[in-house]
Amino acid sequence: MADDHTMFSEGLRRILEPQFEIVATIENGRELISEAARLRPDVVVADVSMPLLNGIEAARRIQKLPHPPKIVFLTMHEDATFAAAAFRAGAASYVLKRSAPAEITTAIQEALRGHTYVSPLVAGDLLETLMEKHQHPEKLKTELTSRQREILQLFAEGKSPKEIALILKVSTRTVEFHKYRIMGATGARTIADLTRYAIAHGIVQPL
Numbered sequence: 327m328a329d330d331h332t333m334f335s336e337g338l339r340r341i342l343e344p345q346f347e348i349v350a351t352i353e354n355g356r357e358l359i360s361e362a363a364r365l366r367p368d369v370v371v372a373d374v375s376m377p378l379l380n381g382i383e384a385a386r387r388i389q390k391l392p393h394p395p396k397i398v399f400l401t402m403h404e405d406a407t408f409a410a411a412a413f414r415a416g417a418a419s420y421v422l423k424r425s426a427p428a429e430i431t432t433a434i435q436e437a438l439r440g441h442t443y444v445s446p447l448v449a450g451d452l453l454e455t456l457m458e459k460h461q462h463p464e465k466l467k468t469e470l471t472s473r474q475r476e477i478l479q480l481f482a483e484g485k486s487p488k489e490i491a492l493i494l495k496v497s498t499r500t501v502e503f504h505k506y507r508i509m510g511a512t513g514a515r516t517i518a519d520l521t522r523y524a525i526a527h528g529i530v531q532p533l
Contacts, residue, residue: 397415422448
């Protein structure tokens with residue numbers, strides 16, 4: 327399970343433990359990737375919004391593991407664009423946190439069977455979003471690279487270039503280079519602009 331809200335994670339554990347073995351509880355996206363590689367779980371239940379690396383970006387990287395788990399998103403984000411991004415990143419299921427508790431169990435079971443599950447509350451809008459982007463590809467937003475999305479999130483979380491360099495184990499100069507490229511791609515001129523862009527695209531959650 328991956329969610330940075332401890333109380334929510336504890337409640338979810340109580341719902342899932344009668345049917346599933348919980349092998350780890352993670353609080354950020356970077357740790358989720360390393361633990362998924364180490365523990366090789368059958369399923370990851372993750373939030374979209376997490377510190378250091380959001381759930382969607384973490385899912386993209388988990389899909390590159392030799393034996394990737396099924397990924398079930400359990401999130402507050404009802405906007406179908408988030409659900410579409412989740413499925414493009416390799417999700418098997420997308421469930422809203424305000425859904426009935428039995429729904430997350432169903433979503434996990436469907437994922438284990440190789441099926442897809444989407445909360446009914448978002449399913450209709452998701453289909454419409456996917457069809458619109460297929461019919462009008464020119465409307466797709468500027469695509470940042472995986473590294474750029476990661477650095478954008480860290481800037482939006484208030485990290486300095488030096489702090490980001492330490493987290494990513496790169497030079498400060500490399501971080502500044504990526505910031506310049508991100509600003510060019512997004513049209514941002516300040517860190518505040520980058521933060522607004524990150525919130526608007528679900529990379530970080532507003533405080």
